[in-house]
Amino acid sequence: MPASDDAGATGALARKKPRAGRNLPVAVAVGVGLLLVVGASLFFRPEPFVLLATCAVGAALWELSQALRRRGINLPLLPLLVxxxxxxxxxxxxxxxxxxxxxMLTVAGLVVWRVIDGSGVPAVRDAAAGTFAAAYLPFMAGFVMLMLAQEDGRIKVLLFILLAVANDVGGYVAGVFFGRHPLAPTVSPKKSWEGLAGSFVLATAVGVVGAVYGLGASPLLGLALGVIAPLTATVGDLAESMIKRDLELKDMGSLLPGHGGILDRLDSMLLTAPFVYLFLSAVA
Structure with missing residues (x-):
């Protein structure tokens, strides 16, 4: 191969690598493993999933607390975990x-805790950050618990999770192969409009199949879910990207090889949960 061709091939690989971003085999293996764990927790009774979700949110809070320390912000972690x-x-x-x-009790508890603690920087900043963390993580995750408590709750939660997976997978594949036009270059340079289209396509397919065969509902319900989930998931993902950019972080943690941290997996799901819950409550 001529030197110019070799250099061109090397340049093409260098250009292509940032789109993929992560170690794909490891990411796929970890993703499949997580999906199996979630499915197993929902199989017999809902209580194991409640425990799993509580552990996941707790781990995400710990990651967020470590990240915010970079800016001198100390989350009142113990009252947040309780x-x-x-x-x-x-x-x-x-x-x-x-x-x-x-x-509301959690917010009140963490504010009192931080005021009594009285150490370090002014308590108002830490209490405000703690209130944000409580609203961002356990409060949003609470809508998944409300979904779980409904009739056919385990199926609804599984469908919700599969919609999130479809959003990520569809967006990743379409972005890698077809991504040309950045969606929000100043916030998340790798996201593209083509990737968002891929998210809509795969999420709609999953939504229709889940609505018809999982819930015995109209395909229109699945179509609506296929539109709602990618929109809210993308906003949630971009919101976390803004936080990471401000903190000068690539990932919130490293607990999940190939994915980053727990919060990096939950970011898109957190904002999606209340919308899917409200929609299913009104329609399904």
């Missing part, structure tokens, strides 16, 4: 009112 258990468990067993009340 509040996470209260929010998720009470949401599953007692409904929307319990979700709201337990969230």
């Amino acid at each position: 509040g996470t258990v209260g929010i998720l468990v009470s949401s599953y067993y007692s409904g929307p009112e319990a979700l709201f009340v337990s969230f």
Whole structure:
């Protein structure tokens, strides 16, 4: 091969690598493993999934606390973790009112905790960050618990998770092979409009199959879910990207090889959960 061709091939590979971004075999293996764990937790009874979700949100809170330390912000982690258990468990067993009340109690508890602690930087900043963390993670995750408590709740939660997976996989594949036009270059340079289209296509297919064969509902429900999920998931993903960019981080953690941290997997799901819950509550 001529030197110019070899250089051109090397340049093409260098240009292509950033699109893929991660170690694909490792990412696929970890992703499939996570999906199997989630499926197993939903198989017999819903309670194992509640425990799994609580552990995942707790780990994500820990990652967020470590990331915010880069800016001198100290999350009141202990009251947040206690509040996470209260929010998720009470949401599953007692409904929307319990979700709201337990969230407010968590915020009150972390503010009091931080004021009593009184160490380091002004307490107001840490308390505000803690309130954001409580709203961003356990409160949003509480809508998944509300979904789980509904009739056919395990199927709805599984469909919700598969929609999130379809959004990621469809966007990744379409972005790698067809991505040409950046979606939000200043926030997440690798995201493209072509990738978003791929998310819509695969999420719609999953939504239709899940609605018809999982819930016995109209295909129109699946079409609507296939539109809602990628929109909210993309906003959630871009929101976390803005946080990471401000903190000068590539990933929120390294607990999931090939994916980054727990929060890097939950970011798109967190904002999607309340919309899917409200939509399924009104229609399904």
